[in-house]
Each structure stands twice: as structure tokens, then as C-alpha cells.
Amino acid sequence: MLKLCVLVSGGGTNLQAIIDNIANGIIPDTEIVGVLSNNRKAFALERAKNHGIPAVCVSPKDYPTRDLFYQAFMETVDRIDPDLIVLAGFLVAIPAPMVQKYQRRIINIHPSLIPSFCGVGYYGLRVHQAALERGVKITGATVHFVDEGTDTGEILMQKAVEVQDKDTPETLQKRVMEEAEWKILPQVIAMAANGTLKIGERT
């Protein structure tokens, strides 16, 4: 049984896609053992609770320094004790000691075709705004391992999505989610669950 910890900051539609694909068997032998948010108001926390999944918020607002926040955050993840950590719209950088501890055991979904429109400052709607400003005709989504950089880890799966003339950042975001993100993130988790994707050993 693959044990997942899903990290979220917002609406949680990618979390929902994981929940649904575990329920319908497309992701085999997998359990979400914890959902963790940095944002108390994240609707993703409600989604987790609605499905009986333990959900917790560790907010930087509750700690006097960034270091103390990161310490509490890492302790919480360690307590959840997952095989694989999934960043599903998680907008906090993962601290280097955690990346080192969980080598090839943290994956992220990014809403563009990396290496386009990624790195520091590119998240959520900003990614789609930048794609529209540049005038690309194809965009998409990428699932990758998380390393010490921002969106620099090994690419695991990508899916292209066409940009339409009348797109706004919002309509493009919706299409990229529906046509790419909600498909490739569950597919990569399924590969980890069935052994097709080799993930890091527990240390």
C-alpha cells in the first residue's frame, strides 16, 4: 500500500482528482494518510475532511520565524510518515533538508510545459497570464520530482493543451486543469503505486 501525504494551499481540485482516482481504482493500492496546508482557509482541507482523510494546517502566521515554521512543517510531515509526498497546488518552497531526506519521494504538479513559465514567481494564474502575454499556442502541465531548485527536478510526465484565441488566464487555467493536470498527476501516482516509477527508498 502506497502511503501519500498531499500538500495543498488552495482549492484542492488536484487533491480531489487523486481522491477520485483512488476510489475508481485507476490509482491502485494507495491511501492518502494525511493532507497538510499552510493556509487555514484552503478549501482543500474541507475536501479532505469530507472524505475522512486526516487534514491539518501548519500556518507560517503561527510562528515567529520562517525557520520555526519550517521546523513544525517538517515534523508534521515526518509524523504523517508517507512513502510519497505530492505537492498539489502547494505554494511554499520545500526546505532543502526535507528535499534531501525525501529524495525522489516528492512530486509536484506545475501548470505549464517546463521549462517554459516556471521558476520563482510562476504559480497559479500568473503562469497562465505569462503564457498568454507571450502568445504561445500550446501550453500544458508537468509532473516532476522536487529537488533543491524551483521547478528544476526530473520531469516525469507532461501533457500539452491548446491555447484558444479568446482565452483569459482563468479559462486557460480551467482547460489546463481539466485536460492535463487532473489526468497526469493521478497517472504518475499510479505508476509509483504499481512500481513502474521507481521512487526513493525510505531512509
Ligand code: GAR
Ligand atoms: C494548480 O493549477 C497547480 O498546477 C498550481 O496551482 C493550482 C492549484 O489548484 N500549482 C502551481 O502553480 C505550483 N507552482 P488546486 O488547488 O485546485 O489543485
